[in-house]
Amino acid sequence: MGTPPGGPAVTTQNGRVRDAVTSARRVVVKIGSSSLTTATGGLADERVDTLVDTLGRLTAEGREVVLVSSGAIAAGLAPLGLARRPRDLATQQAAASVGQGLLIGRYAASFARHGRTVGQVLLTVDDVTRRAHYRNAYRTLRKLLDLRAVPIVNENDTVATQEIRFGDNDRLAALVAALVHADLLVLLSDVDALWTGDPTNPRSSRIAEVRDDADLAGITIGGAGRSGVGTGGMVTKVEAARIATGFGIPVVLTAADLATPALAGEPVGTFFHPQRQRPTARLFWLAHATSPRGRLHLDPGAVAAVVGRRKSLLPAGITAVDGTFTAGDPVDLVDTAGASVARGLVNYDAVELPGLLGRSTSELAAALGPAYEREVVHRDDLVLL
Ligand SMILES: Nc1ncnc2c1ncn2[C@@H]1O[C@H](COP(=O)(O)OP(=O)(O)O)[C@@H](O)[C@H]1O
């Protein structure tokens, strides 16, 4: 997947075509529930067809498209006789179980008009955080693309519990874009762009481009819109854009009905410029996709070693342990003020650690055996926050 980070140089606005968009070979497109459903609930077939026509044309040009589609819960409401999006997890999961089948069936029929096959990919947080799982997810997506099918990704809502949920597909889309090393992420919603405040407020104005975080200062970024079926609102979209651009992937945020001009590189919506640095995929994952299962409290010497000198974390520098985790889980490393300074994959179970704290690895190896000479978190499995 050898496209350089961020693709070629990006032209600025002023009506010029965005080169990074037109030259993108691998594109992840995310569409929100609010853009796929009718005001009365249920899937809006013509909206699905309009999106698929745009994406079908892209694939006909030889570009690879991964679609991250929300809408399972929204699509399941009407068939289950539910008037609005349920608040409780069990009913959301039931609605997603009904709606996901309908959603993918609708996409399959619609893409068939373009001679394209679709593949359903349902992911949980673990699938993109555990190293073995995310390699597996990557392989499946890669194979689908090689077979010229269109992967359609959603969170596996029916099995995701509150603790292990992404909850919003914006972040999932950014992580999928990083996973497949996409050249472009397009976030489609029911609003045409990021605005400086509530888009219905006449004093708000459209933001055409975001070069870095400084361009976001002073903006009021609000929650989900009035459709009642969206989840994260602008907050999760801006967060997703920051994750993707931090990985060197440019982002266009616009309305679903502007997808065609947006993907043609026209200056619609908001363009987020890719940032320069590109962390390794796995550590990027660790920082952005994982939720820590515990906390290791470090003494000042350990903080200096881990943060300042990029060393592995040894038992001698840990003063306390919180949480219930097993070896291989992500944990946060916190300083004496309680601030998380790094995240890493821990090599011990939570129950084992208290007996090791403050002791040197050679002392532990002598007392307990050579297996106890290992670091608590190896520096290759550690990312600074
Ligand atoms: N600063 C802002 N700029 C644009 N839209 C905003 C802003 N703050 C809040 N929003 C709201 O975010 C909504 C889109 O998010 P959401 O309802 O979650 O949609 P989706 O289903 O597409 O994810 C818009 O309808 C808009 O009302």
Ligand SMILES: N[C@@H](CCC(=O)OP(=O)(O)O)C(=O)O
């Ligand atoms: N996975 C859920 C969607 C969650 C979500 O992020 O929704 P949205 O804010 O509409 O993109 C579903 O398919 O209903």
